[in-house]
Amino acid sequence: MAVGVLALQGSFNEHIAALRRLGVKGVEIRKPEQLGNVSSLIIPGGESTTMAKLAEYHNLFPALREFVKMGKPVWGTCAGLIFLANKAVGQKEGGQELIGGLDCTIHRNFFGSQIYSFEAEIAAAELASKEGGPETFRAVFIRAPAVIEAGPGVEVLAEYPVPSNNVLYSSSSVRIQEENAAPEKKVIVAVKQKNLLGTAFHPELTADTRWHSYFLKMACESGEGASSSIVAVEGV
Numbered sequence: 001m002a003v004g005v006l007a008l009q010g011s012f013n014e015h016i017a018a019l020r021r022l023g024v025k026g027v028e029i030r031k032p033e034q035l036g037n038v039s040s041l042i043i044p045g046g047e048s049t050t051m052a053k054l055a056e057y058h059n060l061f062p063a064l065r066e067f068v069k070m071g072k073p074v075w076g077t078c079a080g081l082i083f084l085a086n087k088a089v090g091q092k093e094g095g096q097e098l099i100g101g102l103d104c105t106i107h108r109n110f111f112g113s114q115i116y117s118f119e120a121e122i123a124a125a126e127l128a129s130k131e132g133g134p135e136t137f138r139a140v141f142i143r144a145p146a147v148i149e150a151g152p153g154v155e156v157l158a159e160y161p162v163p164s165n166n167v168l169y170s171s172s173s174v175r176i177q178e179e180n181a182a183p184e185k186k187v188i189v190a191v192k193q194k195n196l197l198g199t200a201f202h203p204e205l206t207a208d209t210r211w212h213s214y215f216l217k218m219a220c221e222s223g224e225g226a227s228s229s230i231v232a233v234e235g236v
């Protein structure tokens with residue numbers, strides 16, 4: 001079955017192109033009934049308030065929550081990660097509606113506004129290939145969020161050292177992973193919890209398809225695979 005890509009706003013075309021490079025069909029999802037045609041879903045980056053307003057307008061929230069509850073694999077990138085979280089902070093009073101399911105608190109703009117967007121080489125053991133291929137990847141952070149609290153069932157897949165000029169660095173109101181507090185504070189930027197994957201960065205904006213392969217493998221293992229084409233996926 002094909003992989004759905006929520007196509008309300010943001011980088012959905014880039015996700016579909018990345019899936020195509022892996023021989024997998026990505027299907028644009030804009031209406032609740034279209035979720036019945038896909039076995040897994042990618043929620044792209046973009047602007048989460050706008051995305052939430054559009055999702056509300058199209059009455060997508062109940063169907064999206066049901067999709068998550070059914071245990072179908074869902075991957076949120078950046079704004080998509082915010083969408084999947086149980087709680088988001090760093091936003092205006094009231095915030096925006098979330099799908100929830102991921103037992104995390106996300107700071108919506110942890111790394112700052114657009115001008116603080118950046119790229120970095122970071123490590124994720126899950127991306128290492130059996131042949132010993134590199135486990136580091138180029139992470140593109142655009143007005144990026146970060147996971148500031150993660151529940152016990154959440155697996156941390158990647159972290160990033162908190163820039164010393166980050167306003168949250170010394171804030172006592174925000175608990176950054178205590179065990180990583182010294183000598184360098186790190187913030188969580190990629191997580192997995194059962195059927196849910198969340199990344200604060202944008203793998204779809206790079207030529208590296210390993211995160212997409214990783215998600216397809218998750219989908220395959222959950223029995224909600226994207227058909228035999230996944231056999232062609234390498235590196236994970």
Ligand code: GLN
Binds near residue numbers: 078079082145
């Ligand atoms: N921080 C943005 C938001 O709140 C997300 C940015 C992104 O998806 N690149 O929606």
